[in-house]
Amino acid sequence: MPADPVGASKPRALQAADPAADFDRLNRDWYIDKAVQIAVFIGGISAIVFIIGIFVFISKEGFGFLLGEFSFKEFFLSPNWRPTSEGNPTYGILALIAGTASVTGLAMLVAIPFSLGAAVFIAEFASGKTREYLKVTVELLAAIPSVVWGFIGLAIMNPIIIQTFNVPIGLNVLNAGVILGLMAAPIMTSIAEDALKAVPDRYREAAEAMGATRWQVIYKVVLPAARNGLLGAVLLGVGRGFGETMAVLMATGHSINIPTSIFDSVRALTATIAAELGETAVGSDHYEALFTIGIFLFVVTFIINLTADLVVRGVRRG
Amino acid sequence: MVTATPDTSEGAASMALPKLQVTDLSIRYGGTAALSDVNLEVREHEIFGIIGPANAGKTSFLKAVNRMDLFNPDMEVGGEVRFNGVDTSRIRNVYGLRRRIGVVFPLPVGLPLSIYDNVALAPRLAGQKDPAELDVIVERCLQRAALWDEVKDRLDSLGSLLSGGQQQRLTIARALSQEPELLMLDEFSIAVDPVTTMRIEDVLKELRQEITIILVTNLVQQARRLADRTAFFLEGRCVEIGATEDLFTGEVRDARTRDYVEGRFG
Known part of the structure; x- marks a missing residue:
């Protein structure tokens, strides 16, 4: 066994006076890490936000039609798309x-x-x-x-x-x-x-x-x-x-x-x-x-x- | 250097064509020599061991035999390799050559097909379509590779999802399914546990009755257990070829062989 107890010869910088206190100190690396995490989270979540936003927008604009004029049968099964007809507009797609x-x-x-x-x-x-x-x-x-x-x-x-x-x-x-x-x-x-x-x-x-x-x-x-x-x-x-x-x-x-x-x-x-x-x-x-x-x-x-x-x-x- | 073929029984030995005859083989990768002036022959029904440290050119040697130089435009092969007496550099249909030579690479390659299809691939390539025949081949090859018991209930699952050691045995089964005349194993035991290694070694000993085997190995004791004759490759040269026992009992021409075999290499 070496006469020197292990650790006694460690460089000064690696020896914390109070190790527990050291673990609670938030340094620059910690803050950068947090900031990057938040930034990429926003980037990641934005795709979902946009897709929901777009869906809500087009739904809102089309909603009135869906509730009023819309007839499932006519919309999907009629080949007549005559939205500008004066008397009887039809909306078949x-x-x-x-x-x-x-x-x-x-x-x-x-x-x-x-x-x-x-x-x-x-x-x-x-x-x-x-x-x-x-x-x-x-x-x-x-x-x-x-x-x-x-x-x-x-x-x-x-x-x-x-x-x-x-x-x-x-x-x-x-x-x-x-x-x-x-x-x-x-x-x-x-x-x-x-x-x-x-x-x-x-x-x-x-x-x-x-x-x-x-x-x-x-x-x-x-x-x-x-x-x-x-x-x-x-x-x-x-x-x-x-x-x-x-x-x-x-x-x-x-x-x-x-x-x-x-x-x-x-x-x-x-x-x-x-x-x-x-x-x-x-x-x-x-x-x-x-x-x-x-x-x-x-x-x-x-x-x-x-x-x-x-x-x-x-x-x-x- | 010349391989002295001991004349045991004059008639039969000299009449039998060596399985593989290599003359002045040299391999270069984009100008860097990997192997130079290798002369050796592998006889029918023998296990021919190749030992040597990393970068000795062992794997390159196998690649040249199987015409794998065609994959790599940098790889230049000089000299002559004769398989069954036919110069492999003049073969027009290399696929036909490769079908008669099975190779097991050091890193296991389970193809991303089912376990069954992995083993049935070679027979299918050879035109075997009968499902009953294929079943027999698949079972026999997996048995021989000591894998059957572990996978017989899940032959439909992906071969590439097996563990490393299992994939290695799958690779061996696949090579056997080609029913090759020559089987080349490149450090096959690298990812396989010792018990399974011994089982596969037993199979190789049995296979010697039917085929010729080239065994490249890092484990000199494995060469001792299996190989009839062994070549020692060092730094791109074939330093020594001899009966395996001679190599291990010190009957060597080059002192470096003894050092390597005895583990005193440095």
Whole structure:
């Protein structure tokens, strides 16, 4: 045993005269820690505050309609959206729902193969420079404003569709679906690529070491492992398609229709709000009906996100 | 350096092709040499041990055998590796080569599939579709890897959620499910408890009847227990190859081998 009792040779600074008192002293680090905690708490909680605020606001504006003119049957099951009719205004959004659904559906048919293909190529096959260039390009594509896409639909796609398919009007489900699909694809690619990149390389190596080919590795190991993220990418695309306004306003033809072919013009829920809200008197039935559409959009988006969340959790539990 | 193949029974021994014949193998990673001038051969149905400290090039050696250099553009392989007499650098379908060589990595890799699918993956890749056959293969491989009793009631749960030691045994089961001609184990016991290690070692001894095994290990006693012949790798060179017993009884050509085996390395 050393002659020196342990601790006697400790530096002066580490020896507190009264250790208990030292534990109660709040120093600068303590205050900074508290301040940061509060700041990030406010940041975190603000998302909930805003979402509740928005919901309360649109509910309040649409509430009068819900209590008065609103009839569930007419609202959801009638294709007649005639809010400005002098004698007998009708507020049926069935045709608008059909418009949004058909355009979003077609957009996903376009976007899912493109974006998943691009993501698999970037994450699994491309390397070095190719990969960097592709990533930057995809990000650039994602940054194109929706009005530019709408313009492309109006000015480029429109005449092409008229000529190719020999139809009277090129502003229709096909046009808007393709535009919306191309628009949603880059962001879906980014998310899907992140999901694929998050699959550890050791999985790929282990599978390849067993003699799996590149495609077998992707198909049997990487895609199942990235399933949640890929599903997230697709749902984000659906949400994007559902909520997109300007491009669909410009490319759908904006005429109320339940489409029977992809060459029919339609009108989307979002585009209706955007186009009409400015012309209505605040507090009128028409104004409130538009807000009711807003509530509907809000609820549907909420359900899509909730479903995504539940599905992802369910997958994780298994 | 040359491996002296002792001529035991002239006819049979010289006629039998070595499982693996390595000539002047060197491996570089972006200009830095990891392994130089390795010459050795691994015979059919032997357990060939490779011992040596970290950075000796043991893992790189295994990677070269399995053509894993294709994963890493920095990895350059020189010299010649012949598997069953075929130069592996000239093989066009490396997947076919890899299917005949099982590898167990030092860190367990349970693929994010069910336990069953982990083990059934290789047979499925090889075209086995019959569920009954797959059941038999999965059970046999899990038995051999000493994992069956622990997981037989939950073959559907994710392989990547098993504990480290269980994942390592799952990895071994997966390698066995390939029915490889050559099994390469890279420090397989690193995450496995001693009792299970001994069980797996017993399985390896049995497997010697059927296949050839290369056992890279940090535990010199493990090499002594299992390997017929052992190579000592040091700083990217193969310092010594000999019958395992000779290495441990001091019959060595290089004094460093004796120091390492006896734990006096410094």
